[in-house]
Amino acid sequence: MVENRPFLAILSHLILILGVAMVALPVWITFVGASHEAERMLQTPIPMWPGDQFFVNLKQTFWGSGLTGTSIAPxxxxxxxxxxxxxxxxxxxxxxxxxxxxxxxxxxxxxxxxxxxxxxxxxxxxxxxxxxxxxxxxxxxxxxxxxxxxxxxxxxxxxxxxxxxxxxxxxxxxxxxxxxxxxxxxxxxxxxxxxxxxxxxxxxxxxxxxxxxxxxxxxxxxxxxxxxxxxxxxxxxxxxxxxxxxxxxxxxxxxxxxxxxxxxxxxxxxxxxxxxxxxxxxx
CATH class of the missing domain: 1.10.3720.10 (MetI-like)
Known part of the structure; x- marks a missing residue:
C-alpha cells in the first residue's frame, strides 16, 4: 500500500520546479535581452521582462545589418x-x-x-x-x-x-x-x-x-x-x-x-x- 504523504509530494514538486527554474532562467534572460535596445542592456538593473524590439533585433541580426563594425558574417x-x-x-x-x-x-x-x-x-x-x-x-x-x-x-x-x-x-x-x-x-x-x-x-x-x-x-x-x-x-x-x-x-x-x-x-x-x-x- 502506497502511503499518501502530501508534504513529501509538495516538497518534491517544489524541488522539481526550482530545478526547472534554474535551467530556464538563463534562457529567459537571453530572450529578454534580445528584445531590448542596446542602451537599455547597459543600464542597471538588467531588465527581467521582454521589450518591444525583438523583431527589430531579429531582422538586424539575421541579415547582418546590426553587425556593423564587426568582422563576423551575417x-x-x-x-x-x-x-x-x-x-x-x-x-x-x-x-x-x-x-x-x-x-x-x-x-x-x-x-x-x-x-x-x-x-x-x-x-x-x-x-x-x-x-x-x-x-x-x-x-x-x-x-x-x-x-x-x-x-x-x-x-x-x-x-x-x-x-x-x-x-x-x-x-x-x-x-x-x-x-x-x-x-x-x-x-x-x-x-x-x-x-x-x-x-x-x-x-x-x-x-x-x-x-x-x-x-x-x-x-x-x-x-x-x-x-x-x-x-x-x-x-x-x-x-x-x-x-x-x-x-x-x-x-x-x-x-x-x-x-x-x-x-x-x-x-x-x-x-x-x-x-x-x-x-x-x-x-
Whole structure:
C-alpha cells in the first residue's frame, strides 16, 4: 500500500520546479535581452521582462545589418555553416560507425578484436589532445577554410562504433542464417535487416552527434580564418571581443537565442525515437 504523504509530494514538486527554474532562467534572460535596445542592456538593473524590439533585433541580426563594425558574417550564413557542419559530422560518424561495427561483428579476419580495441582506445584521444598534428595534416591537404576541414577530422567515432557493435550483438544469429538461405549477400543483409533494426539507435545517436557538431568551438576557431566560414558558436565569442566598441548585448543575446533553435528543434522532432533508442535492450 502506497502511503499518501502530501508534504513529501509538495516538497518534491517544489524541488522539481526550482530545478526547472534554474535551467530556464538563463534562457529567459537571453530572450529578454534580445528584445531590448542596446542602451537599455547597459543600464542597471538588467531588465527581467521582454521589450518591444525583438523583431527589430531579429531582422538586424539575421541579415547582418546590426553587425556593423564587426568582422563576423551575417548570422544566416553562420547558421548555415554550423548546420552543414553538424549534419556532415552526424551523418559521417553514423555511416562510418555502422560499417566498422558491421565488419567487426559479422566478418572473421585476423586481429579482428585487436582492431576493435584500437578503435576503442581512441576514446582517450579526443581532437583537443591531437589538435596540433591534426591541424598540420589539414593544412597540408589544403582544407583550411573549407567544410571538409571542419568536418573530416571529427567524423571518426569510437563511441558510435561501440554502440552499434553492442546493438548488432543482440540480433539473433538465425536472422543471418535466414538471409544466407534466401541468397542475400552481406550488404543486402546490412541494408535490409541491420539498418531497420537499428533505426531507433541511429536516431538517438543522430541527436547526440548533431548537438556535438553544432556546439563545436575550438576546432572551427582554429581551422577558419575567413569570416564567411565562421560558425555561430564562434561568433558569440567574437562579438564579445569586438575591438574599440562596447559589446552590443541585445545583438549578442539574439545570436545566442538563434544558436539554440536548431538543437532544440532536432531534440523535439526526434524525442520519441531518441528515448526509444536509449532505452531499448533487445530487438
Amino acid at each position: 548570422v544566416w550564413m553562420m547558421m548555415f555553416n554550423s548546420l552543414l557542419m553538424a549534419l556532415m559530422i552526424a551523418f559521417g560518424k553514423i555511416a562510418i560507425s555502422l560499417l566498422s561495427a558491421f565488419a567487426i561483428v559479422y566478418f572473421k579476419f585476423p586481429f579482428r578484436m585487436g582492431f576493435f580495441w584500437m578503435i576503442f582506445i581512441t576514446l582517450m584521444l579526443p581532437v583537443e589532445v591531437r589538435i596540433l598534428p591534426t591541424f598540420e595534416v589539414v593544412a597540408d591537404l589544403g582544407m583550411l577554410n573549407s567544410y571538409w576541414g571542419l568536418t573530416i577530422p571529427l567524423i571518426a567515432s569510437a563511441t558510435a562504433t561501440f554502440m552499434f557493435r553492442q546493438v548488432f550483438l543482440t540480433i539473433p544469429d538465425e536472422m543471418l542464417e535466414s538471409a544466407r538461405i534466401d541468397g542475400a549477400g552481406p550488404m543486402r543483409f546490412f541494408w535490409d535487416i541491420l539498418i531497420p533494426l537499428s533505426r531507433t539507435n541511429i536516431a538517438a545517436l543522430f541527436v547526440i552527434l548533431f548537438i556535438y557538431g553544432w556546439n563545436q568551438y575550438l576546432w572551427p576557431l582554429l581551422i577558419t580564418t575567413d569570416a564567411d566560414m565562421s560558425t555561430i558558436v564562434v561568433s558569440i565569442k567574437q562579438m564579445l571581443e569586438a575591438a574599440e566598441q562596447s559589446p552590443e548585448w541585445n545583438i549578442i543575446m539574439m545570436i545566442a537565442l538563434l544558436a539554440m533553435v536548431p538543437p532544440i528543434f532536432v531534440v523535439i522532432a526526434m524525442q520519441k525515437l531518441f528515448v526509444q533508442g536509449l532505452t531499448e535492450t533487445d530487438k
